[in-house]
Amino acid sequence: MIALTLAAMALLVFASRYLFLEPRLPIELGPKLRRLMGYATPAVLSAVIAPMVLSHQGELVTDWQNPYLLGAIAAVLIMLLTKNTLLSTVLSMVLFVMLKFWLFA
Numbered sequence: 828m829i830a831l832t833l834a835a836m837a838l839l840v841f842a843s844r845y846l847f848l849e850p851r852l853p854i855e856l857g858p859k860l861r862r863l864m865g866y867a868t869p870a871v872l873s874a875v876i877a878p879m880v881l882s883h884q885g886e887l888v889t890d891w892q893n894p895y896l897l898g899a900i901a902a903v904l905i906m907l908l909t910k911n912t913l914l915s916t917v918l919s920m921v922l923f924v925m926l927k928f929w930l931f932a
Contacts, residue, residue: 894930898923 846854856864880895881887889896902919909915 892930894923894926897926 846852847856876899880893880899881889883893883895891897898919901922902915905918906912906915909918
C-alpha cells in the first residue's frame with residue numbers, strides 16, 4: 828500500500844510539473860495565476876522551516892534562548908539588508924553556530 832501511495836504521489840507531481848513545463852503542450856497560465864504561483868515556494872519553505880525553528884522535542888519554543896529562532900530572524904534581517912543570497916546564508920549560518928555554542932555551551 829505504501830508503494831502504491833508513493834507511486835501515485837510521484838505520478839501526480841510529475842504530471843503537474845510536465846503540464847506546465849512542456850513547451851509543445853498548448854497550456855498557458857494567465858498573468859494572475861502566474862503571479863499567484865510566485866508565492867508557492869515561500870509558502871512551502873515557510874511550512875517546512877517553521878516547525879524546525881519554533882519547536883523543540885514537540886514543544887513550542889518562542890523565547891530568546893532559542894538559537895534556531897534567533898538564527899532565522901537574523902537570516903531574514905541580513906537578507907533584507909544585503910539582498911545577497913550567498914552572503915546572507917553564510918552570515919546567518921555563522922551567527923547560528925555562534926549562538927548555539929554561546930547559548931548551549
